[in-house]
Amino acid sequence: MNLPKPKKNELMFLPLGGSGEIGMNLNLYGNSGKWLIVDCGVTFGDPIYGSVDISMPDIVSLENSTESICGLLLTHAHEDHIGAVHYLWPYLKCPVYATEFAAEVLIRKLKEVGLEDEVEINIIRIDSKIKIGPFDIEIISMSHSIIEPSSALISTSAGSVFHTGDWKIDFNPQIGEGINKKRLVELAKENVLAMVCDSTNVLVNGTSGSEEDVIKPLTNIIKECSGRVFVSTFASNVMRLNTLAKIGLSLGKKVALVGQSMWRMVEIAKQSGYLSDLPTFISERDIKNVEKDNLMIICTGSQGEPRGALNRIANGTHRDASISNGDSVIFSSRVIPGNEVSISEMQNRLSELGANIIESSKENMIHVSGHPAREELSQMYSWVKPKTLIAVHGETRHINAHVKYAKEQQINFAIPGRNGSIIQLSPGSPRFIGEVEHGRLIVDGNDLITRNSEVLKKRHKMMFNGSVFVVLNVSEDFKLINDPIIMTEGLAEIIEEDDPEYFIKSFIKEDIKPYYKSKKFDKSYIKESMTNSLKRIIKAQYLKRPVVRLELNLMK
């Protein structure tokens, strides 16, 4: 169906990304003929196409309704909420609303693509009210693994909905006020129709823990370390960076930063008024001038990213930082699902260089998640008391578990968010009313292509099966004028007794014979028929399905 035009008495919710996957969040709320977008993020990689680096929600369903989009509200600066704006804004062309820190992060991205003067960015303050089209929005402070995380109470003529954004309950986040419990508790009296809620950690019992909880274990561990102390964490986790820097300084260490994104985040945070009590960090170039036992290096690359600082250090290819026997590498981070192999490979290399590797454990909790575990979820339900819970921000298993959990916690209605499915929240009971086209867009060089695009399928096929190109120069009666030209890439190992190009050439020479002097067949028929038989014979011989291209040149 097309994107509907909601009436004044209607309130609709439509997720286009992030409901059924972790990452690329994009949600829409509809009322009085207008739609408000909340967040516009990317995801890294793709579960099917290993060659894909960045993907994001396909917004084809909004294509003919751009005039009804009144704004894009960003809840915080994580890539899965903000990272697609500079790719998709040219198709949306709507004003953007973000806190100062998120706006700074966004502006840098817009500069990369020359859009910084095009996009209207409105700075919002946490715990304040704004109006975007028919939506009256109250921005409420949350706590999360980044600074300035916010939720939004979105009120319309058809009722109000509470969009949590990413959150956890932390009253001591070390930077900022933390979650605004006082205001959240008041929402119970405000008849919130639905709470659209983070499902990431619904499978985790208990609570996520406070940023304050990591200080002691980290201090004890770092105190015991000899040699250089490397601590890897997520660049965007400015609170952790602050925690680590203060621990290092309290232990009399000089603190260096390694990794471009770490430096960038610190710069943005300082620009937005944070980290002002920290001294200047040691630069990458000055690391060599600091005595080993006196140095702590906070670095990026905890996920084993190929270009991440820690991976380059593990490979011995980093210009300024290196590991020597007895150094320590602390992972103040979690393993993001899908990165297990790259992390363990990197840790093996670090270990080979003589590093002691330290990770978070039950006994030594040196990382806390930014998302709510079960007890925090039920705490939030009891504060806000929404009529309906809509589970978003999670893979299908998280979302379905969240729905089940909410029902167990006496929430009357609990509905799974599904990308592309419109939920009508009012009037009447919440229900699915239809589905719009949805999917993934993938960054392919300078282009954005859909996940079903032929180019992606072909590349994937070539990657796993190789390719075969055949050029045949034939006379008008389809006789070969010279030897067929055969080129194969990545099809099979070329060994003397089985050269795939020789094998294909012999086959082609025979296969073309039935067409000699034939008036019955035309060029395109022969081309297609020979391509198909070539595919068959390659499948039989090599058990592979390569990309096969056959050119038939008619020579006069």
Ligand SMILES: [Zn+2]
């Ligand atoms: Zn987040």
Ligand SMILES: [Zn+2]
């Ligand atoms: Zn998120």
